[in-house]
Amino acid sequence: MKIETGIVIKSTGSWYKVRAAKHGIVNARLSGKHKIKGLKSTNPLAVGDHVNFIFENSGDEPSGVIQKIHPRKNYIVRKSIKKSAQAHLIASNIDQAVLVVTIAEPSTSLGFIDRFLVTCESFRIPVHIVFNKADLFTEGAKEYYEAVADMYRSIGYESTLTSTLDKTGLEDLQSLLQGKISLLSGHSGTGKSSLINAIYPSQELRIGDISSSHLKGKHTTTFAEMFELEQDTYVIDSPGIKELGLFDLDKENLSHYFPEMREVIGQCKFHNCTHIHEPKCKVIELVEEGVIPQSRYESYLSMFEGEDHKY
Numbered sequence: 001m002k003i004e005t006g007i008v009i010k011s012t013g014s015w016y017k018v019r020a021a022k023h024g025i026v027n028a029r030l031s032g033k034h035k036i037k038g039l040k041s042t043n044p045l046a047v048g049d050h051v052n053f054i055f056e057n058s059g060d061e062p063s064g065v066i067q068k069i070h071p072r073k074n075y076i077v078r079k080s081i082k083k084s085a086q087a088h089l090i091a092s093n094i095d096q097a098v099l100v101v102t103i104a105e106p107s108t109s110l111g112f113i114d115r116f117l118v119t120c121e122s123f124r125i126p127v128h129i130v131f132n133k134a135d136l137f138t139e140g141a142k143e144y145y146e147a148v149a150d151m152y153r154s155i156g157y158e159s160t161l162t163s164t165l166d167k168t169g170l171e172d173l174q175s176l177l178q179g180k181i182s183l184l185s186g187h188s189g190t191g192k193s194s195l196i197n198a199i200y201p202s203q204e205l206r207i208g209d210i211s212s213s214h215l216k217g218k219h220t221t222t223f224a225e226m227f228e229l230e231q232d233t234y235v236i237d238s239p240g241i242k243e244l245g246l247f248d249l250d251k252e253n254l255s256h257y258f259p260e261m262r263e264v265i266g267q268c269k270f271h272n273c274t275h276i277h278e279p280k281c282k283v284i285e286l287v288e289e290g291v292i293p294q295s296r297y298e299s300y301l302s303m304f305e306g307e308d309h310k311y
Contacts, residue, residue: 001054004064008049009226016045018053018064019226028053028064046075046089047224047236048181074123076183091183091224091236096126098176098235100186100195102133103141108187110148114299116185117157121257122249125183128176129159132191134168151293156259164191164198174199181226181234192237200229251304255283258300260292276301 006018006026018026030045045051050070055062075092097120101108113129120127129152131145149159160176162169173195176182184192224238255261255275261283269280278284286292 003052003054003067005050005052007226008045008047008051011043011045011047011224016066017225018051018066020053020064026053026055026064027061028066030066042088044089045069046092047226048072048075048092048094050093074125076119076123076125078119090185090238093181094125094183094236095180096128096176097183097185098128098130100130100132100184100190100192102136102187102190103131103145104136104138105133106187106189108190110295111299111302112187113152114296115303118249118254118257118299118303121259127157129157130162130169130173130195131159132162132164132195134161134163135165151295155296162195164194167198170195170199177229177233177235179232181236183236183238185238196227196229196235196237249303254300254304258296260286260296261300274304276304 004020004023004026006020006028008016009019009025010017014029016028016030018028020026028051045066049072051066052068052070053064053066056065057063072092074094076090076094076097077087078090097116099113099116101113117127129149131149134145137145145161149161152159160169160172162173164170177199184196186192224236226234226236228234249257251274252272255265261275264282264286267282268275268278270278273281273283275281275283283292283297287294287297
């Protein structure tokens with residue numbers, strides 16, 4: 001049988017949608033067991049994976065059998081909600097992650113942002129933060145946004161301010177996405193789908209209403225899915241994340257994933273400094289001087305202690 005190639009664009013559990021080079025979208029299942037070396041995962045295939053498959057029947061809508069997963073240039077995981085000892089693959093082979101956050105309705109905590117940034121740092125995936133719903137900003141919210149954006153910019157994370165209502169930042173966001181494969185992530189209700197619809201109306205992604213009872217978004221995306229926005233431009237729209245459990249991060253290396261801490265590695269008195277209680281710790285010194293933001297240090301402590309939070 002002739003071997004075909006394609007990219008996984010949607011995972012629904014046991015079946016996958018594959019964009020084949022010659023045949024358009026093909027429904028395919030995975031043959032046998034495939035594991036990532038050294039990683040226990042609840043899902044062997046991720047959106048963005050390059051695969052080989054063969055057709056298993058003929059007819060109007062033939063299905064395929066995936067026989068090989070090509071090596072990944074990168075992938076991003078989180079701790080499985082149902083099986084904490086295992087990981088859940090979110091996406092693979094991406095150029096950047098775009099984290100959509102909001103100051104209000106719903107509010108995104110700094111702890112959640114930091115966990116997402118650390119996850120991406122551990123997989124060497126660049127991150128851009130999008131602060132959405134600028135039209136809802138009160139004067140106090142605007143000042144808070146500016147302080148938070150400045151803080152992350154000082155660490156090395158650029159951001160864009162957007163609003164679909166008054167079109168703020170939409171051209172900048174479109175330029176950011178062009179020519180790349182981007183993972184679009186964040187809490188439900190932050191407006192990920194609305195932003196894509198505003199830039200590319202033909203996509204018509206489903207948009208959910210904010211639940212007024214607790215101002216948390218209702219889940220509208222059940223499975224991660226890749227969309228082609230224009231030639232060579234793709235976004236992977238991932239399910240809204242309520243919690244982000246870090247998976248298999250070594251405490252000894254945790255500070256390496258905080259750029260502001262990484263800069264001073266080797267400047268502490270002890271080479272194996274945990275940056276928590278040791279004397280003459282450069283990180284603690286910079287926190288006390290206000291060079292390293294207190295909120296970032298608190299996030300570090302929370303992750304070091306292995307705390308999982310729902311945000």
